[in-house]
Amino acid sequence: MSKKRELIAFNDLNDIIIKQGFCTLCGACESACPVHAIRIVNREIQYYDCSQFLDLCPICYDICPHTEPLLLETMKFVADAPFRRDALGYYREILLAQATDPELRKLSHSGGVVTAILTQSLQDGTIDSAIVSEAEPYEPLKLKPQISLVPDDVLSAVDSKFSASSVAKAFGSAVREYGKTKIAFVGVPHQVLAIRKLEAWEHKIMQSLELTIGLFCLWVFSLNELLDYLKESFNIEHSDIKRMDLTDKYVVYTQDRSVEIPVEEVTPHILNRCRTCADFTSELADISVGGAHPLSDWSIVIVRTEKGQEAIKRALETGAIRTRKMEKEREVFTHLLSLAVRKKKIALEEIKKLKRKGLSMPPFNHTLTFLQNEKFLMANKKIEDVMSRDLITVNPQISIAQLLE
Numbered sequence: 001m002s003k004k005r006e007l008i009a010f011n012d013l014n015d016i017i018i019k020q021g022f023c024t025l026c027g028a029c030e031s032a033c034p035v036h037a038i039r040i041v042n043r044e045i046q047y048y049d050c051s052q053f054l055d056l057c058p059i060c061y062d063i064c065p066h067t068e069p070l071l072l073e074t075m076k077f078v079a080d081a082p083f084r085r086d087a088l089g090y091y092r093e094i095l096l097a098q099a100t101d102p103e104l105r106k107l108s109h110s111g112g113v114v115t116a117i118l119t120q121s122l123q124d125g126t127i128d129s130a131i132v133s134e135a136e137p138y139e140p141l142k143l144k145p146q147i148s149l150v151p152d153d154v155l156s157a158v159d160s161k162f163s164a165s166s167v168a169k170a171f172g173s174a175v176r177e178y179g180k181t182k183i184a185f186v187g188v189p190h191q192v193l194a195i196r197k198l199e200a201w202e203h204k205i206m207q208s209l210e211l212t213i214g215l216f217c218l219w220v221f222s223l224n225e226l227l228d229y230l231k232e233s234f235n236i237e238h239s240d241i242k243r244m245d246l247t248d249k250y251v252v253y254t255q256d257r258s259v260e261i262p263v264e265e266v267t268p269h270i271l272n273r274c275r276t277c278a279d280f281t282s283e284l285a286d287i288s289v290g291g292a293h294p295l296s297d298w299s300i301v302i303v304r305t306e307k308g309q310e311a312i313k314r315a316l317e318t319g320a321i322r323t324r325k326m327e328k329e330r331e332v333f334t335h336l337l338s339l340a341v342r343k344k345k346i347a348l349e350e351i352k353k354l355k356r357k358g359l360s361m362p363p364f365n366h367t368l369t370f371l372q373n374e375k376f377l378m379a380n381k382k383i384e385d386v387m388s389r390d391l392i393t394v395n396p397q398i399s400i401a402q403l404l405e
Contacts, residue, residue, distance in 0.1 A: 009061040010038075010047065018045060020360045022066050022273040024220060026187075027145070027169025028194035029060040032203055040166050063201055065193040066273055066362035073200035074193065074284055078304045087340035089283030093303040096292055096324040096332065097312075107155060109245065110291040111299035113321055114213055117287075117311055118184055119151040120320040126311075127210050129174050130184040132157035133165040141223060141241060145170035147178060157186070163223040164271070168194045175205040182210040188217035189279035196284045211311055214282020216290025216300070218246050218263075218343055219270035226269045234259050245291075267346075276354070276361055278347035280340040287311060292332045298324070300336055 017023055023045065029038045038047055038060060062069040081090040088094075099105050099112030108115060121127040130148040134156045135141070143165040148154045167187050174180040185195055192214045199206045230236040230252060240254040250261040267275075282288045286308035292298040301323075303309055315321045326333055354361045 009056070009058045013061045013064060013067075014047070016360075016363065017064055017066050020272070020362075022360075022362045024066070024190055024271055024273050025164040025166050026065060026191045026194045027166035027172070028063050028065065028198060030166075030169045031172025031205060032059045032063050032198060032201070034059070040169055059201065059203075063194060063197040063203070065190040065197065068363040070197045070200045074196040077196055077199065078284055081304055085337075087337050087344065088281050088302060089279075089304070091302050091304050092309060094326050094333070095301050095303070096295070096298045096326055096329060097301045097321050098298045100319055100322055104155075105297050108299075109243065111297055111321075113299040113301060114186060114215070114289050115154055115157065116320040117213070117315050118148065118154045118157075118186070120315055120318050121184060121211070121311070122148070122151045122154070124314070124318070126182070126314065127184045128182045129178065129180040130154060130157075130186065131167050131170045131174060132186045133167055139238060141227070141238065141244070147174045147180075149178070163221055163226075165191075167191050168198075171195065171209075172205055175208045181208045183208050184211040184213065185209060186213045186215065187282075188215050188220065189282045189284075190220075190273070190277065192282045192285045193279075211307055212284075212286045214285025214288040216281055216288065216339075218280065218339065219267070219274040219277070221266070221270050226266070229266070229269055234261075248293075273362060275350045276347050278344040280343040281336075290336075292329070293335045295329065295332060298332075300326070300332065 013029065025040055025045075027040050029045075030036075030040055034057070038045065058069075061067055078090040081092045083092065084090045097111055097113045099108070099116035101112070101116065104112035104115050104119070106112075118127070118130045118132070122130065128149075130153075132146050132148055132154065133143040134146045136144055141163055143163050145165050145167045146153065146157065147170055148157065167185070168191055171183065171185055174183050185192075187195065192212055195206075195209065195212060199209060227238050230241075231238075234252070236252060236254060236259065242253045242255060244253065245251045246263070246266075248263070250263055250266045252259045252261070281290065281302055283304075286303075286305045288302040288304065289299050292300045301312065303312055312321075312323075316323065351361060
């Protein structure tokens with residue numbers, strides 16, 4: 001009788017991410033698995049033993065957005081941009097934009113920019129499909145992934161997300177089941193990171209990625225916990241909720257009222273992994289889009305890559321969107337920076353708290369803490385202190401740790 005083989009990747013993914021409550025159900029592992037051993041069904045992960053087909057396959061662990069592998073490799077997709085801010089990441093341009101179609105703006109929380117870009121791109125053939133999230137019928141907070149094939153499909157998409165959606169899983173389905181080859185992907189920061197990890201891995205399905213649009217995101221909530229809280233504290237039923245906003249305050253809108261809740265009161269109900277997430281603006285996307293508070297009908301657009309520039313240029317030339325300079329709206333930019341910095345600060349404080357208590361955290365966050373500490377330590381160093389005076393030749397295969405020894 002042969003000895004049962006152990007699959008290191010899924011064992012680690014299960015022990016370090018899934019069992020610790022860090023999984024956000026993005027579905028990247030399902031899209032990546034070469035033998036389709038992982039499934040997300042009814043917001044739960046199902047695993048079928050793949051040890052009889054594979055030996056030591058690392059992919060499901062490596063491409064998870066909450067693990068450490070491939071993090072540096074994902075930076076190459078945006079790092080050639082000319083500008084960088086600690087709070088916002090790399091970028092080429094930051095501007096204000098809105099859909100020229102007032103009906104699209106009515107469907108949006110802000111300027112309808114994402115819907116306008118996707119609709120126009122489907123019409124002119126720049127993309128042949130778009131991966132978005134849409135609300136479940138009669139349950140507007142519960143999201144499901146959607147593969148949009150025609151412009152009308154995009155109209156039901158949501159442009160802000162407060163619960164999990166397996167959009168990375170849908171990307172794999174668009175390639176394998178629908179045969180799509182020019183796909184636009186829309187997601188929040190961890191979902192964009194998952195797609196970039198798949199791209200850095202050079203997974204074959206990523207040949208079909210045409211454009212990545214990232215949505216601004218403070219946190220994704222544990223839906224059942226949030227709904228229980230709203231019911232107990234404010235007598236708000238799930239079916240009564242029309243939409244929600246999360247900026248300086250958490251605002252819930254029903255048919256006949258709106259309820260403002262301090263952010264501190266809802267943070268206990270966010271997903272475990274989101275507590276330590278420091279990315280507010282989807283720093284790895286081609287284009288990042290979010291609300292332009294206090295302007296109600298405009299969006300902030302952060303253009304990060306050449307693909308992003310081309311998409312914005314096409315949308316302007318076709319009249320799908322109009323833009324304004326950010327410099328004329330200093331209050332908008334200040335608010336953007338304050339939210340981005342706030343999220344990073346909260347994430348670092350949460351990491352420190354978990355460390356003090358000896359509790360688990362996603363491996364990704366060890367890297368985040370290291371990078372933040374390195375930046376702090378290097379900030380006051382003089383150039384002459386770090387310049388090399390005695391050159392040495394080393395084997396390019398050795399690690400940094402070996403070099404420092």
